[in-house]
Amino acid sequence: MTARLSIEGASVTYRQPGRNVLTAVDAVDLEVGAGEVVGLVGESGCGKSTLARAVCGLEPLAGGRILLDGEPVEKLGLRPRDPRLRRIQMVFQNPYASLNPRRRVGAQIEDGRRVAGGGAPTVAELLDSVGLDASAGSRYPHEFSGGQRQRVAIARAMAAGPDLLIGDEPIASLDASLQARVAALMRRVALERGASLLFISHDLAVVRVIADRIAVMQAGRIVEQGPAEQVWASPQHPYTRRLLAAIPIADGLGRLPAV
Amino acid sequence: MTAVQLPRRRALRVPVAWRRPAAIAGSVVLLAWVLVALLDPLLGLQDPLQQSVGDAFRAPSAAHPFGTDALGRDVLSRTLWGVRSSLPLAVALVAGSLVVGSVLGAVAGYLGGAVDEVIMRIADLVFAFPTIILAMVVAAALGPSLLNAVVALLVVSWPNYARVMRSLVLGARGQEYVVAGRLLGAGPFTSLRRDVLPNVSAPMLVLAMLDFGNQILLLAGLSFLGLGAVPPTPEWGSMVADGVTQFSSWWLATFPGLAIFSVVVAFNLIGDSLRDALDPRTAGAVQGSSI
Numbered sequence: 001m002t003a004r005l006s007i008e009g010a011s012v013t014y015r016q017p018g019r020n021v022l023t024a025v026d027a028v029d030l031e032v033g034a035g036e037v038v039g040l041v042g043e044s045g046c047g048k049s050t051l052a053r054a055v056c057g058l059e060p061l062a063g064g065r066i067l068l069d070g071e072p073v074e075k076l077g078l079r080p081r082d083p084r085l086r087r088i089q090m091v092f093q094n095p096y097a098s099l100n101p102r103r104r105v106g107a108q109i110e111d112g113r114r115v116a117g118g119g120a121p122t123v124a125e126l127l128d129s130v131g132l133d134a135s136a137g138s139r140y141p142h143e144f145s146g147g148q149r150q151r152v153a154i155a156r157a158m159a160a161g162p163d164l165l166i167g168d169e170p171i172a173s174l175d176a177s178l179q180a181r182v183a184a185l186m187r188r189v190a191l192e193r194g195a196s197l198l199f200i201s202h203d204l205a206v207v208r209v210i211a212d213r214i215a216v217m218q219a220g221r222i223v224e225q226g227p228a229e230q231v232w233a234s235p236q237h238p239y240t241r242r243l244l245a246a247i248p249i250a251d252g253l254g255r256l257p258a259v
Numbered sequence: 260m261t262a263v264q265l266p267r268r269r270a271l272r273v274p275v276a277w278r279r280p281a282a283i284a285g286s287v288v289l290l291a292w293v294l295v296a297l298l299d300p301l302l303g304l305q306d307p308l309q310q311s312v313g314d315a316f317r318a319p320s321a322a323h324p325f326g327t328d329a330l331g332r333d334v335l336s337r338t339l340w341g342v343r344s345s346l347p348l349a350v351a352l353v354a355g356s357l358v359v360g361s362v363l364g365a366v367a368g369y370l371g372g373a374v375d376e377v378i379m380r381i382a383d384l385v386f387a388f389p390t391i392i393l394a395m396v397v398a399a400a401l402g403p404s405l406l407n408a409v410v411a412l413l414v415v416s417w418p419n420y421a422r423v424m425r426s427l428v429l430g431a432r433g434q435e436y437v438v439a440g441r442l443l444g445a446g447p448f449t450s451l452r453r454d455v456l457p458n459v460s461a462p463m464l465v466l467a468m469l470d471f472g473n474q475i476l477l478l479a480g481l482s483f484l485g486l487g488a489v490p491p492t493p494e495w496g497s498m499v500a501d502g503v504t505q506f507s508s509w510w511l512a513t514f515p516g517l518a519i520f521s522v523v524v525a526f527n528l529i530g531d532s533l534r535d536a537l538d539p540r541t542a543g544a545v546q547g548s549s550i
Binding site: 056086 | 370439440443446454458
């Protein structure tokens with residue numbers, strides 16, 4: 001069986017004027033199976049978001065390849081995106097920037113439904129599935145809170161009936177109290193509609209709860225991957241251990257990350 | 260997640276842009292000119308074209324509040340009729356350059372590459388000459404008429420809009436909502452129309468508003484130089500031109516000059532207020548570019 005998404009030795013580089021070539025993603029191998037939830041964790045700047053953008057065709061690959069159901073993902077140019085690739089959808093990090101401020105939420109979800117074609121759930125059903133009232137569709141993004149906007153963004157991505165949903169740090173800009181809820185919501189809606197989920201976060205504690213497998217990324221490379229419980233319980237790589245040690249514990253004492 | 264229906268009272272309130280003394284003053288002056296333009300035939304003025312050589316160069320008096328010109332025509336009447344050529348032509352001119360410049364700038368900014376290079380280098384070519392000089396060249400080539408003056412000014416004024424539009428589109432293109440639209444399959448033109456343009460329209464409207472005064476001045480300038488309005492059309496620029504040689508008859512140039520001044524100031528007051536209201540930070544004009 002081929003994986004839904006397979007990333008094979010993918011590299012993304014940026015040319016910095018007057019300086020060296022920066023390798024943001026360095027020969028990464030990663031697979032996401034059908035109906036699987038993979039969590040990708042790592043510190044800021046380690047290349048997780050760049051990898052997510054590359055999977056969506058937003059970054060050109062310097063090496064390796066990215067396959068969706070065995071067929072390569074091409075770079076998104078000026079032409080409309082290949083309908084085959086519209087089955088990859090993304091939920092962005094900043095819910096204040098990912099919704100068009102000048103359009104009603106319902107119309108933006110409708111754009112997604114058009115991708116799915118016939119048989120897509122209605123806007124009301126989609127809003128309901130992310131815990132929003134059906135009347136939300138007639139409102140503008142500024143009338144929502146950050147958490148609600150992220151729910152709208154999830155509904156829009158799911159409206160397209162994706163086979164692969166990518167969350168690019170979707171909970172990083174939310175209140176701590178909302179993070180786990182929105183993460184769990186993404187897992188639920190993705191699996192309900194038979195989509196795989198690649199969930200990117202720097203919060204190993206949240207990822208552990210929703211992911212089947214966890215991949216740990218550091219400086220553009222994947223340093224460790226395995227079943228969520230295994231990575232959580234017996235981390236092999238020193239970087240993973242440091243990440244685990246940095247998770248705050250509610251013991252009232254606090255602890256400094258071991259650097 | 261309950262959806263509270265917001266009371267729809269906003270439509271009844273005065274928009275923020277107009278709640279400023281400057282904006283109100285500008286609007287009142289402009290409105291007065293629009294009314295004058297509409298009601299000219301009903302104001303009981305003398306025919307602005309009616310000559311009466313015996314009455315030439317009369318100083319302002321009860322019969323002729325603004326005096327008379329070299330052909331004995333009533334300057335008040337000609338000044339008030341003059342708004343009929345200046346205002347509609349300025350509106351057409353600004354609308355024309357806004358549309359042409361915006362479309363070219365948006366296409367250049369969004370598509371980039373060779374298209375961008377060609378459009379922006381043509382714009383640079385226009386920028387390389389002083390506005391009024393280039394407009395004079397074009398107008399002279401086309402022959403004197405008000406319509407040709409408008410065409411000439413259109414040729415020199417679209418690059419301003421194109422340049423601003425291009426930079427706005429470049430900023431908006433990378434916004435996440437634009438990328439999200441592309442991921443859902445929007446092509447460049449759908450993306451521009453649906454996601455980019457509505458979010459950059461406010462600064463473009465401010466630019467257009469501030470450009471009005473400029474264009475009225477340029478239009479009057481071309482007529483002043485004899486490249487616009489053809490006699491005997493009452494037009495402020497050409498009236499001023501008639502007056503500047505007659506130092507003893509100060510009223511000839513003064514009143515049409517004041518008319519130009521009042522309209523230009525009115526437009527600038529409105530444009531400034533609009534800019535302040537729509538964009539308090541002036542920078543970061545793209546919607547959603549900051550949290």
